[in-house]
Amino acid sequence: MLGNLGKNLTNTMKKLAGMSIIDKEVVKEVIKDIQRALIQSDVNIKLVLNLSKTIEERALNEEPQKGVTPKEHVIKIVYEELVNLVGEKAQEVEIDKKPYRILFMGLQGSGKTTTISKLTRYLQKKGFNPAIVCTDTWRPAAYEQLRQLTEPMNVPLYGDPENKDALDLARKGLEEFKKRDLVIVDTAGRHKEEKDLLDEMESLSSIVKPDEVILVIDGTIGQQAKEQALAFSKTTNIGSIIITKLDGSAKGGGALSAVAEIGAPIKFIGTGERVDDFEAFDPERFISRLLG
Numbered sequence: 001m002l003g004n005l006g007k008n009l010t011n012t013m014k015k016l017a018g019m020s021i022i023d024k025e026v027v028k029e030v031i032k033d034i035q036r037a038l039i040q041s042d043v044n045i046k047l048v049l050n051l052s053k054t055i056e057e058r059a060l061n062e063e064p065q066k067g068v069t070p071k072e073h074v075i076k077i078v079y080e081e082l083v084n085l086v087g088e089k090a091q092e093v094e095i096d097k098k099p100y101r102i103l104f105m106g107l108q109g110s111g112k113t114t115t116i117s118k119l120t121r122y123l124q125k126k127g128f129n130p131a132i133v134c135t136d137t138w139r140p141a142a143y144e145q146l147r148q149l150t151e152p153m154n155v156p157l158y159g160d161p162e163n164k165d166a167l168d169l170a171r172k173g174l175e176e177f178k179k180r181d182l183v184i185v186d187t188a189g190r191h192k193e194e195k196d197l198l199d200e201m202e203s204l205s206s207i208v209k210p211d212e213v214i215l216v217i218d219g220t221i222g223q224q225a226k227e228q229a230l231a232f233s234k235t236t237n238i239g240s241i242i243i244t245k246l247d248g249s250a251k252g253g254g255a256l257s258a259v260a261e262i263g264a265p266i267k268f269i270g271t272g273e274r275v276d277d278f279e280a281f282d283p284e285r286f287i288s289r290l291l292g
């Protein structure tokens, strides 16, 4: 478990290594290091402070299990508390009815369109036959971008760049694809006013009646992620999160704050621009990256 704790923590962890009882001062030092690492990774400060308090209390008050060294005890607690925030390794998309309806949300630029094609490919490889509905009436090239991404994969796409009524597009698309295993509904990522975008998400949600709403969050945006997630979660029940752009130097701490804010698990991460740069979420790797 977390053998590869971030390099920021290795020194204090070394101090813990030879000890036979839990030393209060060292625990405090470890916690300071964790705080530093998480804040550097863009995790929200309040969240870091709450987390530190819990880790400290548990580390000092819980009796280590027999045969467990103080170091292992502290690492276990740190890990458990962080997993508590990001969620256990989540169930992948579980397609338990037909057609399973997935509604995608996310701001323009978050990587929503790319992620839709990635998830489509992923599910196709698992043997499902997905279809996509484009309801983005704001970005003129949205339909064309989806078409270019999905055509090579032989995934049917419904859309009509002439139709400016997102709700009508959703209804028609769902009608068209009612015999598929699943339908992924793409939505706009921008309106003139944010309120209009959010109102549209609420209306779309009531029409699509999604089995799962997936929110796409750009892993590089830091603290704004929390506000974004909160805004979207007011329009519908967000079921899961996909964090994009974790191939760069971003550590995804902002996204962690978003997850903690709305309580939806991260299911996948995007690790590049290509359609196969997509992985099931691995809490352990994500956490060691945050602490790194």
Ligand code: GDP
Pocket: 106, 107, 108, 109, 110, 111, 112, 113, 114, 115, 189, 244, 245, 246, 247, 248, 269, 270, 271, 272, 273, 277
């Ligand atoms: P949308 O506006 O939310 O639909 O975003 P797009 O899907 O058009 O993506 C915006 C930009 O981010 C494009 O240049 C994508 O290639 C890029 N992008 C999306 N996901 C990833 C990712 O996981 N890693 C990297 N490096 N780039 C990504």
